[in-house]
Amino acid sequence: MLHIDYANYESLRAHGEETYPHECCGVLLGKSNADGNHVQQIVRAGNTRTDSAHNRYNIAPQELVKIQRQARGLGLDIVGFYHSHPDHPAQWSPTDFAEAHWIGCSYVITAVEEGKAAITNSFLLSGTSEEDKKFEDQPIEIEVAEQVSQQKGQA
Amino acid sequence: MNIHIPTPLRTYTAGAETVTVPGTTVAEVFTNLTSQYPDLKQQLFSNEGKLRSFVNVYLNDEDLRYLPEKEATSVAAADELTIIPSIAGGTDRPGKGASRKNSSSRNTPCCSCCPLL
């Protein structure tokens, strides 16, 4: 299960609308436990594939190093990544799979149809190595700040 | 020196994000790292002993591949090594205007694995 709060979920979907017709990409920071990956913060990244940004994404390793450092400072881990599929279904492609190396992380894909964010899916990269890795459909639980609204209601 | 381990490889460092390994060159540090954590070896290196192509290694803020002396670069205890697998992907879909819905004349395939070929 991928746990993400509504604000971060909407923000990663909005990112795909902003970069349309190009692919957007970013990193999910949080914690993972037996219950799945819990997103606490998202970090927007630049797509370095300016040569083919409509159907390719790549996060510069240098930027990843900085993001990993930022996560460490926050006491969080990189638990996943997201990118968009402009005018293409929210399913992983053979290239997405071949270039996925973060086992245990969630790969979130949002289909952006004619500029509007449509379906968002998450895939967990499971396995133990490059040789036996696979993508598994991963349900997304969007956490609405229920406690906050309850508290407001009681006040 | 300290080595920062990415999330997927922490399975092999008993969950540690940062491990401290001695060594005076990057190569030496790697040798000590993989003898301390033997299961890391096949995750990081191919059978030929070369760093796997998707594994990026940064010495402080420098990409190891672009350092003149590469693995022979000398390191100090205060330096930091970061291991970071690459993040990339793509859909192999051609440019806008060539999707199935409105495909007409502009269905120029983007690559040899393009489904429209």
Ligand SMILES: [Zn+2]
């Ligand atoms: Zn993709």
